Amino acid sequence: MSLHRIALTVNGEYEQVDVPSQMTLMQMLRDKLAFTGTKNGCNAGECGACTVLLNGEPVNSCMVLAVECGGAEILTVEGLARDGVLDPVQQAIIDHGGVQCGFCTPGILISSRALLDRQPDPSEDEIRQALVGNLCRCTGYLRIVDAVKDAASRQRAMAG
Amino acid sequence: MATQATKRETPHPIGDSVPRVDAREKVTGSALFADDFQFGPGLLYARVKRSPHPHALIKRIDTSKARLLPGVKAVVTGADYPGMIGLYLTDRYIFCRDRVRYVGDPVAGVAAISEDIAEKAIDLIEVEYEPLPGVFDPEIGARPEAPLLHPDLGKYEVANFIFPKPGTNISNHFRIRKGDVEAAWPQCDVVIERTYRIPHVQHVPIEPHVATAKAEENGKVTLWGSSQSPFAQRNLIAKALGMSQSDVQVVAPYVGGGFGCKAGVSMEALAVTIAMKVRGRPVKLRLTREEEFHTAFVRQGLVSHFKMGCTKEGRLLAMEVRFYWDGGAYTEYGVNITRASGYSSTGPYEVPNVKTDSYCVYTNHPVGGPMRGFGMPEMHSGLEQCIDELALAINMDPVQFRKINCVKTGSTLVTGMKMHPTGLSECLVKAAEAIAWGRKDPPSAPNKRRGKGIALMWKAPAMPPNAGSSAKVALNEDGTVTVSVGGQEIGQGSFTIAAQMAAGSLGVPVEWVRVATPVNTDYSPYEWQTVASRLTWSMGNAVAAAGRDARKQILEMVAKAWSENPEDLDIIDGKVISYKSEESISLKNIVIYGIPLPNDQGWVGGPVLGRGNFMPTYVTGLDAETGQGPRAVVHYTTGAQAVEVEVDMDTGKVEILRGVAAFDVGKAINPDMVKAQMEGGFVQGLSTALFEGLQLKEGVLQNSSFVDYRIATSTDVPQSIQAIIVEVPQDDGPWGARGIGEHAMVPTIPAVANAIYDAIGVRVGAPPYTSEKVYLAMEEAGLV
Numbered sequence: 001m002s003l004h005r006i007a008l009t010v011n012g013e014y015e016q017v018d019v020p021s022q023m024t025l026m027q028m029l030r031d032k033l034a035f036t037g038t039k040n041g042c043n044a045g046e047c048g049a050c051t052v053l054l055n056g057e058p059v060n061s062c063m064v065l066a067v068e069c070g071g072a073e074i075l076t077v078e079g080l081a082r083d084g085v086l087d088p089v090q091q092a093i094i095d096h097g098g099v100q101c102g103f104c105t106p107g108i109l110i111s112s113r114a115l116l117d118r119q120p121d122p123s124e125d126e127i128r129q130a131l132v133g134n135l136c137r138c139t140g141y142l143r144i145v146d147a148v149k150d151a152a153s154r155q156r157a158m159a160g
Numbered sequence: 161m162a163t164q165a166t167k168r169e170t171p172h173p174i175g176d177s178v179p180r181v182d183a184r185e186k187v188t189g190s191a192l193f194a195d196d197f198q199f200g201p202g203l204l205y206a207r208v209k210r211s212p213h214p215h216a217l218i219k220r221i222d223t224s225k226a227r228l229l230p231g232v233k234a235v236v237t238g239a240d241y242p243g244m245i246g247l248y249l250t251d252r253y254i255f256c257r258d259r260v261r262y263v264g265d266p267v268a269g270v271a272a273i274s275e276d277i278a279e280k281a282i283d284l285i286e287v288e289y290e291p292l293p294g295v296f297d298p299e300i301g302a303r304p305e306a307p308l309l310h311p312d313l314g315k316y317e318v319a320n321f322i323f324p325k326p327g328t329n330i331s332n333h334f335r336i337r338k339g340d341v342e343a344a345w346p347q348c349d350v351v352i353e354r355t356y357r358i359p360h361v362q363h364v365p366i367e368p369h370v371a372t373a374k375a376e377e378n379g380k381v382t383l384w385g386s387s388q389s390p391f392a393q394r395n396l397i398a399k400a401l402g403m404s405q406s407d408v409q410v411v412a413p414y415v416g417g418g419f420g421c422k423a424g425v426s427m428e429a430l431a432v433t434i435a436m437k438v439r440g441r442p443v444k445l446r447l448t449r450e451e452e453f454h455t456a457f458v459r460q461g462l463v464s465h466f467k468m469g470c471t472k473e474g475r476l477l478a479m480e481v482r483f484y485w486d487g488g489a490y491t492e493y494g495v496n497i498t499r500a501s502g503y504s505s506t507g508p509y510e511v512p513n514v515k516t517d518s519y520c521v522y523t524n525h526p527v528g529g530p531m532r533g534f535g536m537p538e539m540h541s542g543l544e545q546c547i548d549e550l551a552l553a554i555n556m557d558p559v560q561f562r563k564i565n566c567v568k569t570g571s572t573l574v575t576g577m578k579m580h581p582t583g584l585s586e587c588l589v590k591a592a593e594a595i596a597w598g599r600k601d602p603p604s605a606p607n608k609r610r611g612k613g614i615a616l617m618w619k620a621p622a623m624p625p626n627a628g629s630s631a632k633v634a635l636n637e638d639g640t641v642t643v644s645v646g647g648q649e650i651g652q653g654s655f656t657i658a659a660q661m662a663a664g665s666l667g668v669p670v671e672w673v674r675v676a677t678p679v680n681t682d683y684s685p686y687e688w689q690t691v692a693s694r695l696t697w698s699m700g701n702a703v704a705a706a707g708r709d710a711r712k713q714i715l716e717m718v719a720k721a722w723s724e725n726p727e728d729l730d731i732i733d734g735k736v737i738s739y740k741s742e743e744s745i746s747l748k749n750i751v752i753y754g755i756p757l758p759n760d761q762g763w764v765g766g767p768v769l770g771r772g773n774f775m776p777t778y779v780t781g782l783d784a785e786t787g788q789g790p791r792a793v794v795h796y797t798t799g800a801q802a803v804e805v806e807v808d809m810d811t812g813k814v815e816i817l818r819g820v821a822a823f824d825v826g827k828a829i830n831p832d833m834v835k836a837q838m839e840g841g842f843v844q845g846l847s848t849a850l851f852e853g854l855q856l857k858e859g860v861l862q863n864s865s866f867v868d869y870r871i872a873t874s875t876d877v878p879q880s881i882q883a884i885i886v887e888v889p890q891d892d893g894p895w896g897a898r899g900i901g902e903h904a905m906v907p908t909i910p911a912v913a914n915a916i917y918d919a920i921g922v923r924v925g926a927p928p929y930t931s932e933k934v935y936l937a938m939e940e941a942g943l944v
Binding site: 030034035036037038039040041042043044046047049076077078080081086090093094095097099100101102103104105106109127128129131132133134135136137138139140141142143144145 | 179180182183184185186187188189190191192193195196198363364365366367368414415416417418419446448449650651652653832833835836839840841842843844865866867871872873874875877880881
């Protein structure tokens, strides 16, 4: 089994990892770097629990090979809060009661962050579309959608 | 005093929507789940060889090639472990020994240095089978001539309230014989008979099952797992392996969704037994999503037959009910689901004459387990459609029919038990009001038709009569409080409830309370299981008792120090105050170091540690022939749901426009979390109504991925789900509280089915009500 040495940025920090060719980005994050906030729900790109930002774009990290990530910038759920201050999406999902078991939450937060980065004032439809690949079995989604809406307005208020 | 003026009947924070105690951990990715524990380089990985046949004899297993594969550390088969396991009926081996009974039944296990090598080793294990005819329908399986799945049924150990029929596939037969149905039919103006089917569905927690086990040289075993039942797992695994319960330690962190499939023992015993062959090394077994669909517990299929009769004035006189539960290959919980559906078989209605036969039947299908609602969504699905049909048959409004017949305080229930105070009628009225019952709004497009539907429900915690809870409340130097429980946080909010109850019973701000995590059977107090929506109620009673115990210790200590009477003292906002002397003292330090007496006379007090337990002692047995007894259950949570739907006549697509849920929770300890349960449960119910069903062809699952087995997504849920809390206090609940977690999805399928009927005048049949099925039903009815 040949190993490949890659260097990349995870949550703004430099990391260097030796990865086998078939290792996925999800496995690397969880098993090599202990970013266990990224969850393994299906390992088939169907549930969204492992969503991370790869160079700013949301991806199912179980569908990306780690060796492809040399030089990449990755954002995981652990990187959303800055200096102990929660991202507006994190705070809003708490305030709206959009967390239950919490297993889908990291992926939901990352997909929401990606949405708000490209569309600071999303419609309800756009929010629902942005989250369609993130399965949640507990909450029924409504509180999450409300939270993203609220986070968008908080973020715009902060920016304004 | 100001403090007295703000004193309420229920102390803060009981009834306050405080934020979840686990929310921050969960949004920052720091919350630990079972797959997140780091075990270091010694970790081995397990994979399991599974049966490709629904029913076969095992003729030969050859593991020699697998053992020779470099990197393989252990190979295990049924020959290694002869002990049987099971919750109510010990009907299975950990690894199959002589026979396989479903596709996915474990026949061998491997531990290796990587998941890849373990997988390769599995492929090298040769198993020779002799296929047998299978049972794929519970009603056919219950017949005497059906192929027999468990010839040894008569030898299995069984709980005393379960009645298997050796020599058949019936693992439990529960009966109700109340009044005289035969004499009642002629008195009815209308009698209808209907049959309903419900498919198997999967729980689909987003976190798949995972368990890591380690056996020590001294014989002790530790299991780290995603578990709703750490103590039950300890008990069942210890018994199956002939070990002491105290030598099995289960460590159970946050559960990434359970809904019942992580209750009892499913795959955990596999990890333990494989690990016992490689002592000193942790072994992790992680189910793939495909394995999860094939081998985790499923919600049982059900065939139900209802015969109901009423007078033209709308009085229900008789019900005859037959349930055939598709229990699957083994029955961890199915036998008790059969019982629970039997003693609740009239639904929340007062019916003087009842005859019920509820059968749990072994089939060559995946193993039936408990799923959110424990038989109630399946049972109510048919029952609440039949109630609608009966009402319409006498030209009565279905809401009016339900008002007349639904159980009320003091009603005689199907088991003869008297109904405790209940707000079911209030739930019904409020749900009907909120959906604007009786008002028909125009559809959003000419090719659509609109309809409304309503359904009631009831459900009691289904468990052994004496399922117990316990809790500890310890105080720390700075006055903060650590509450320890053995109940699990599976998303429902139990840790937040525990913190609120500890704070409320003690008299401290909720922000001072920490919940000891993860649950660990070596350190955490006993809890039967996190099932049956019983934690707020049962664990809550234990936490409240522990808080009161700690409070009593503190008040006695301070009373002694101040030479006052404990009755004149109170703890408000973390301070002990005296209503008499108006003295006050902070809890800080005194709860560990005690209080010095005046004039160097010594000390009083000591580290404060409150303990509490709760076990219902008042549930009575039921007569085996008639199912009658004074108190079948602790209590029933009741409620109603209403929906408005639109059916697309061109495609058959059903859209849920809005939903209403009204439940009598006794007392909402955290109203916002109660509403979150009602909403989430509604959507899970909606998902089973519209999308979900395991497609089993001769026992072989056809849809074992999220692509082929669809669950509701963010684009499938209605614009609004209105959650209405009704509070008629429960006498045996903490501050009057009852459970709500499971109930929230019980009436959804029939509410949707009734709404579809209201829209198009067609009963579509068994859920899921997919576009295809609805369109074909409309075609058959000549509508399109």
